[in-house]
Amino acid sequence: MNNSFQFSNTQSSNKQLSVADFKYSLESDSNEWLKDFRTDSYSSFVGQPIPSRKIEHWKYNDTAFLKNANFQLSNGRINEDKFNPSQQIFADAITCVFIDGCYSAVNSNNTNELGICITQFSKANRQQADKISKILNISKQQKNSLIQLNNALASDGTYIEIKANQKISKPIYLFYVNSNQSNNQLFTNQLVVNCGRGSESQIIEHVVSCNMNSNQNNNLSLQQSIINLEEQSHCQHYRLNLESQTSKQVSRCLTILASHAKLNSFYYSNGSLLNKTDIDVYHQGVSAEADLTGIYLPSEEQTIDYHTNVEHQVPHCQTRENFRGIVADSSKATFNGKIHIFKDAQKSDAQLNNKNLLLTNRAEINTKPELEIYADDVICAHGATIAKIDDKAIYYLQTRGIDKTRAKKMLSIGFINELLDHANNKIVYQFLHEQVQACLSDIN
Amino acid sequence: MLSIKDLEAKVEDKTILKGLSLDIKPGEIHAIMGPNGSGKSTLGYVLSGRDGYEVTGGSATLNGEDILSLDADERAKKGLFLAFQYPVEIPGVSNMEFLKASVDTVRDYQGKEPLDTISFMKQAREKCKEVNLDPNFLKRGVNEGFSGGEKKRNEIMQMMMLEPSLCILDETDSGLDIDALQVVANGVNACRDENRSFIIVTHYQRLLDYIIPDKVHVLSDGKIIKSGGSELALELEEKGYSWIEKA
Secondary structure, X not given: OOOOEEOOOOOOOOOEEEOOOOOOEEOXXXXXXXXXXXXHHHHHHHOOOOOOXXXXXXXXXXXXXXXXXXXXXXXXXXXXXXXXXXXXXXOOOEEEEEEOOEEEEEEEEOOOOOOEEEEEHHHOOHHHHHHHHHHXXXXXXXXXXXXXXXXXXXXXXXXXXXXXXXXXXXXXXXXXXXXXXXXXXXXXXXXXXEEOOOOEEEEEEEEEEOOOOOOOOOOEEEEEEEEEEOOOOEEEEEEEEEOOOOOEEEEEEEEEEOOOOEEEEEEEEEOOXXXXXXXXXXXXXXXXXXXXXXXXXXXXXXXXXXXXXXXXOOOOOEEEEEEEEEEOOOOEEXXXXXEEEOOOOOOOEEEEEEEEEEOOOOOEEEEEEEEEEOOOOOEEEEEEEEEOOOHHHHHHHHOOOOOHHHHHHHHHHHHHHHHHOOOOOHHHHHHHHHHHHHHOOOOO | OEEEEEEEEEEOOEEEEEEEEEEEOOOOEEEEEOOOXXXXXHHHHHHHOOOOEEEEEEEEEEOOEEOOXXXXXXXHHOOEEEEOOOOOOEEEEEHHHHXXXXXXXXXXXXXXXXXXXXXXXHXXXXXXXXXXXXXXXXXXXXXXXXXXXXXXXXXXXXXHHHOOOEEEEEXXXXXXXXXHHHHHHHHHHHHOOOOOEEXXXXXXXXXXXXXXXXXXXXXXXXXXXXXXXXXXXXXXXXXXXXXXXXX
């Protein structure tokens, strides 16, 4: 079996990808049923220009690293021994470990729990393959060409099936580790979760780097996660990005909600030279509810970018979206939050809010809340603020004996704490609480 | 206790205090009244050390020590307390966490025994009761969603916990109904002792029915233009300020 793609490059052998100039061929021996999706994704990818500031979606990102880059396509051979599980936050969970984008069975745990089925695309049965194809097809429509590249390249993927009416008490913990063992690598990953009718689950995606101090990292990680919520299912989803300061990650999370489905989604990000996450939520069944929370804490030279797109395709759905960031040093954050109410989506109820604190005059935040409304009987609100820490509040704390530095710290943490309360999982909450404290400890 | 001499201060190039002098002995209560814009709130801000309020002349000492060169938090540690006219709302920081940080810092500075969490909680709940605040307020964000009266009572509650030597109450009575006014007054009276002094800034004589001041001063255009006993407040209530200002 040869599961690879050939990229030709003027100077070097196969499996080299020059983003500026590449050719692509799809070998016939990959998962046959996945081929159409990958071919389509590839066509979309080559049909689009290379990401640069000229493209709206990438306007605030530094994409210089893509120019003349020679990414080696990860060959799927990973060194599983070097993996150090100490960064994992769950001891007792259904754990799937991915090293450099590849599923590592030996490091995964409890994957045979009752009510849940975890399989690789390559081992999926006919019925599962049909389901995966159907879900992947919904994911085709999107703007990010690097995600299209991911979808073209990912020759395999992970499928998690939560059976109908099952309440999975253990969290489903997806631990992605960037090993930093090699350089100039391109990692891809495809995840599809199907939450069966009436099921309840918690999905925690945790992205880390193995060697946090490595500064010789020119790797690029691409990823797509799709969660499909069938009727009346309920999913608590977390995506925690805590990578090394040199890592670059471009990912997309798509959630599809059927009628009466309920989603709580929580995003947290610090670290990374570039962390770009596209979040899409499609309300496809009536009376679905989505609650999205996001916290971003870039510092030094980092860039964090969240593009959210919530589509109310049908009537009576509800969205609550709250994102907050504290932008320190010379770092940058972008929040682009769009809520799109389709023509027939009457009685939609959507609220979007984004608040930012700028800690220095070198820090940069670009925020753009957008409402696109084609129905006439809806409740929608959106707002965004950018501010510095309130002088009056600092003074108030000072008059109570708390010095300025500590006051700033307390106020910053307080600003984030308000959203941290949305993290219902106690372990995640505790973990993030400590992360936030540590992350904001240098404020002065 | 507090000695202010010829204090001059400006905000953004506008001189507000123009040579204000005031002496307060331990245990005394001084009321400061005066028309709008006379500099009453500015006096509180200047004494407590708010950024942007620049002292251009004169001096102020607390227990013999110069306070004007100190940061706001250092003045608080030395026993100065300002109850705000408009207390600030701080969502995300709980009253409990805030108060504990404040009390710990101040006690530590003053060399007092630190309060362990249990005795701190016990005391905080007791003080809440004294000012008629539901102890559940301690769990909420600082002043978050509090009514005007609740915010003022919270200020008094903080004052009780911090045990300051000089308390400045900046129009704590404004916006309060009669019941809340009494609660605040009772709180202040309960804190009175021979080593604690108060400056009560107010527009109305009403509060002084409940808290009897030792002295009343009239502030006008950045200076004290008349001082007297508690009967002066009654006279002001009756005649207004213009008769003094014209004199």
